[in-house]
Amino acid sequence: xxxxxxxxxxxxxxxxxxxxxxxxxxxxxxxxxxxxxxxxxxxxxxxxxxxxxxxxxxxxxxxxxxxxxxxxxxxxxxxxxxxxxxxxxxxxxxxxxxxxxxxxxxxxxxxxxxxxxxxxxxxxxxxxxxxxxxxxxxxxxxxxxxxxxxxxxxxxxxxxxxxxxxxxxxxxxxxxxxxxxxxxxxxxxxxxxxxxxxxxxxxxxxxxxxxxxxxxxxxxxxxxxxxxxxxxxxxxxxxxxxxxxxxxxxxxxxxxxxxxxxxxxxxxxxxxx
Amino acid sequence: xxxxxxxxxxxxxxxxxxxxxxxxxxxxxxxxxxxxxxxxxxxxxxxxxxxxxxxxxxxxxxxxxxxxxxxxxxxxxxxxxxxxxxxxxxxxxxxxxxxxxxxxxxxxxxxxxxxxxxxxxxxxxxxxxxxxxxxxxxxxxxxxxxxxxxxxxxxxxxxxxxxxxxxxxxxxxxxxxxxxxxxxxxxxxxxxxxxxxxxxxxxxxxxxxxxxxxxxxxxxxxxxxxxxxxxxxxxxxxxxxxxxxxxxxxxxxxxxxxxxxxxxxxxxxxxxx
Numbered sequence: 283x284x285x286x287x288x289x290x291x292x293x294x295x296x297x298x299x300x301x302x303x304x305x306x307x308x309x310x311x312x313x314x315x316x317x318x319x320x321x322x323x324x325x326x327x328x329x330x331x332x333x334x335x336x337x338x339x340x341x342x343x344x345x346x347x348x349x350x351x352x353x354x355x356x357x358x359x360x361x362x363x364x365x366x367x368x369x370x371x372x373x374x375x376x377x378x379x380x381x382x383x384x385x386x387x388x389x390x391x392x393x394x395x396x397x398x399x400x401x402x403x404x405x406x407x408x409x410x411x412x413x414x415x416x417x418x419x420x421x422x423x424x425x426x427x428x429x430x431x432x433x434x435x436x437x438x439x440x441x442x443x444x445x446x447x448x449x450x451x452x453x454x455x456x457x458x459x460x461x462x463x464x465x466x467x468x469x470x471x472x473x474x475x476x477x478x479x480x481x482x483x484x485x486x487x488x489x490x491x492x493x494x495x496x497x498x499x500x501x502x503x504x505x506x507x508x509x510x511x512x513x514x515x516x517x518x519x520x521x522x523x524x525x526x527x528x529x530x531x532x533x534x535x536x537x538x539x540x541x542x543x544x545x546x547x548x549x550x551x552x553x554x555x
Numbered sequence: 556x557x558x559x560x561x562x563x564x565x566x567x568x569x570x571x572x573x574x575x576x577x578x579x580x581x582x583x584x585x586x587x588x589x590x591x592x593x594x595x596x597x598x599x600x601x602x603x604x605x606x607x608x609x610x611x612x613x614x615x616x617x618x619x620x621x622x623x624x625x626x627x628x629x630x631x632x633x634x635x636x637x638x639x640x641x642x643x644x645x646x647x648x649x650x651x652x653x654x655x656x657x658x659x660x661x662x663x664x665x666x667x668x669x670x671x672x673x674x675x676x677x678x679x680x681x682x683x684x685x686x687x688x689x690x691x692x693x694x695x696x697x698x699x700x701x702x703x704x705x706x707x708x709x710x711x712x713x714x715x716x717x718x719x720x721x722x723x724x725x726x727x728x729x730x731x732x733x734x735x736x737x738x739x740x741x742x743x744x745x746x747x748x749x750x751x752x753x754x755x756x757x758x759x760x761x762x763x764x765x766x767x768x769x770x771x772x773x774x775x776x777x778x779x780x781x782x783x784x785x786x787x788x789x790x791x792x793x794x795x796x797x798x799x800x801x802x803x804x805x806x807x808x809x810x811x812x813x814x815x816x817x818x819x820x821x822x823x824x825x826x827x828x
Contacts, residue, residue: 327759427813431806485819486600486762530803533704540700546758 309381312350312368317397322432322481322526323348324394326534327490329546331359331392332554334456335538342370342385345393348530351434353480353498353509354393359462360451362509364479364498365395371500373507375450375467381504391534394481394491396434400522410443410514417495421482424523430484432526435497437478439519444471444499446508456538463554469508476501478510481526489546490531492555509555582654585623585641590670595705595754595799596621597667599807600763602819604632604665605827607729608811615643615658618666621803624707626753626771626782627666632735633724635782637752637771638668644773646780648723648740654777664807667754667764669707673795683716683787690768694755697796703757705799708770710751712792717744717772719781729811736827742781749774751783754799762819763804765828782828 317323325340336359345354350368355361361374370382382388402424408416421433447466480497487493500507533539590596598613609632618627623641628634634647643655655661675697681689694706720739753770760766773780806812 329759427809430813430815430817431808484817486602486817488762488819489759525808527806527808528803529806530801533800533802535704535798535800536700540703542703544703544757544759546761 309369310367312346317348318528319397319399320401320434320524320526321528321530322394322396322434324392324491324531325354325390326392326539327531327544328392328492328551329489329544330534330539330542331355331459332547332550333542333544334452334458335534335542336391336452337455338534338537339389339391340532342382342388342390345390345395346370346385349395349397351398351436351479352393352395353496354390355449357389357391358452359391359449359459362448362498362507363390363393364500364507365393366477366479366500371504371507373448373498373500375448377448377467377469377506379500379504379507396524396526398434398436398522398524400436400524402523404521405518406515406521407518408513408515410512413512414495417482420521421523425525428525430486432484432487432529433482434524434526435478435480435482435495436522437519438476438522440473440475440516441471441499441519442473442514442516444474444513445469445511446471446499447511448508459554460550468511469506471501471506473516474501474506476507478513480510488548488551492551493548496555582642583640585619590621591801592670592672593674593707593797593799594801594803595667595669595707597665597764597804598627598663599665599812600804600817601665601765601824602762602817603807603812603815604628604732605820605823606815606817607725607731608807608815609664609725610728611807611810612662612664613805615655615661615663618663618668619643619658622668622670624671624709624752625666625668626769627663628722630662630664631725632664632722632732635721635771635780636663636666637773637780638666639750639752639773644777644780646721646771646773648721650721650740650742650779652773652777652780669797669799671707671709671795671797673709673797675796677794678791679788679794680791681786681788683785686785687768690755693794694796698798701798703759705757705760705802706755707797707799708751708753708755708768709795710792711749711795713746713748713789714744714772714792715746715787715789717747717786718742718784719744719772720784721781732827733823741784742779744774744779746789747774747779749780751786753783761821761824765824766821769828
């Protein structure tokens with residue numbers, strides 16, 4: 283999320299303080315998961331998205347059986363997914379946000395979740411100048427021996443500034459994630475209250491998922507959000523963390539996944555994220 | 556398994572038709588697993604072995620809860636593991652083979668298993684001239700859309716020739732798998748009846764496991780075996796296969812794993828395997 287953006291990204295739309303007339307209702311925590319706490323689950327692999335395999339996937343309801351905290355995308359990479367307290371939101375490139383009220387009829391080609399239960403809770407202020415290092419210092423202070431494990435991250439509070447992007451979706455079948463990313467919308471939110479949800483993954487996830495931090499954001503009023511590119515907190519935010527020593531993954535057995543070349547492109551993934 | 560051996564390997568011991576006075580008893584299939592059929596499970600990652608993190612692990616009994624067919628190694632990389640019908644054997648570099656009769660008191664730092672149930676059974680003759688291509692053709696003929704999935708492989712029959720190696724173990728803590736491999740013993744078995752057990756893994760396992768074919772062999776009399784480097788069948792052998800679309804992995808949360816650099820070295824892994 284924190285890498286220099288590829289040149290093509292500069293064409294992206296920049297907006298701030300977009301007005302959304304319809305506020306989404308506040309929804310209670312939903313618990314569908316049958317998974318043990320703090321285990322990592324993902325459907326498909328990021329390399330399949332890089333190869334443009336995004337036309338089918340599992341129902342969101344199946345995803346929610348495996349966790350209540352996470353992120354991902356939707357069919358044809360149409361928007362960013364955030365899974366917060368078992369509720370799923372689709373954050374679209376036009377700035378609108380849709381609550382997935384019928385998880386059994388909406389599908390995802392790639393997503394990752396955990397049944398999150400924080401084992402470490404603290405408050406932290408992040409200035410965003412060298413955010414990657416700041417986040418690493420924060421996480422390492424709580425999990426000094428956790429660098430080889432996936433960590434689940436949740437931050438709640440007021441953010442002075444968030445730079446976020448939302449993918450607009452594929453224009454044609456099998457269009458690569460790199461091509462989709464070139465058309466993404468980019469937003470800057472200021473003085474915004476909300477929640478960041480995501481993970482920090484070690485290098486061994488290369489090809490499977492995003493190495494490093496990967497955070498999605500949604501505002502408390504559920505009107506603004508996206509894939510986080512950078513941010514700065516407004517004073518302290520609440521930070522909840524857990525370490526996920528078990529990893530499980532389910533792969534598509536039909537369709538585009540089987541046809542994809544799946545040549546791991548670590549640099550390409552980093553450029554997109 | 557089929558790569559050109561590194562120079563250091565040439566120092567390895569070469570023997571054939573070793574005599575083993577004590578024959579291991581034939582053991583019935585043991586079923587401890589609670590895992591669903593044809594799901595892939597692994598403990599730790601191959602990159603941890605590359606980094607020499609091999610001094611601790613899970614009990615073999617825990618491994619067997621996750622599958623009855625597979626391979627791996629033992630504490631300090633002392634020998635090759637084969638899991639056949641839920642029975643586990645340690646194949647040592649001195650040519651001896653030990654049946655693990657007490658799985659709860661023997662541990663593994665790295666192993667992978669499945670609860671194997673073949674969905675495809677056939678007979679095949681493999682000449683071994685270009686074995687990698689021959690095996691791929693065989694597997695692809697049964698799973699034409701399976702190239703992006705892990706396949707479980709079992710071959711039973713008479714082999715005209717098998718070239719195998721067994722790792723002798725670490726000489727000091729944290730010694731790398733590459734260094735251990737330089738001291739491995741290499742054997743050639745001729746006209747030998749037995750079973751090959753293993754997997755073919757796609758490129759996305761890079762860093763986690765061995766990309767390509769990975770087979771271990773044990774003779775029917777349980778006197779000879781090892782990590783397969785090459786082979787030729789004597790006529791047809793029985794080939795059983797299944798496709799494993801679910802992947803699960805458990806990582807060590809203490810000890811050497813946390814200290815290891817875990818920098819993925821795909822070429823190094825290939826050279827060792």
